Amino acid sequence: MSVPRQIAFVLYPGCLSLDVIGPMDVFHLANRFWAREKQARLPLYELRTYGTEDQAMSFSSGLQVVPDASLAQLDLSTVHTLFVPGGWWPDQQADEVEQICAVLRRAAGRVQRLASVC
Numbered sequence: 001m002s003v004p005r006q007i008a009f010v011l012y013p014g015c016l017s018l019d020v021i022g023p024m025d026v027f028h029l030a031n032r033f034w035a036r037e038k039q040a041r042l043p044l045y046e047l048r049t050y051g052t053e054d055q056a057m058s059f060s061s062g063l064q065v066v067p068d069a070s071l072a073q074l075d076l077s078t079v080h081t082l083f084v085p086g087g088w089w090p091d092q093q094a095d096e097v098e099q100i101c102a103v104l105r106r107a108a109g110r111v112q113r114l115a116s117v118c
Helices: 017-038 094-107
Strands: 005-011 045-051 079-084 113-116
Touching (some): 005 017, 017 045, 079 094
Parallel strands (some): 005 045, 005 079, 079 113
């Protein structure tokens, strides 16, 4: 097993805060248990965020978040799990939706897992 496994979260304006933060907390806790159980020096999961914008954006709750990088910088060859949170899609700009759909099309068959919360 290759460690750490990169979990890439796709962020976009208006995505649901809970759909990002909840799963991130679960992976973070898994890292803590992994470190304690295995006395591991490396985490099991590396959590990274990639946004439709490379600047601060507001989630549905108003929480301001700055992604680690933009979707254009996402290297799928390093991603184990691509995670897309839910959101209110009618509020999205057409170019944001197309960016996310393009990443999903590229990721199909290249990443171990595609995951979403809705």
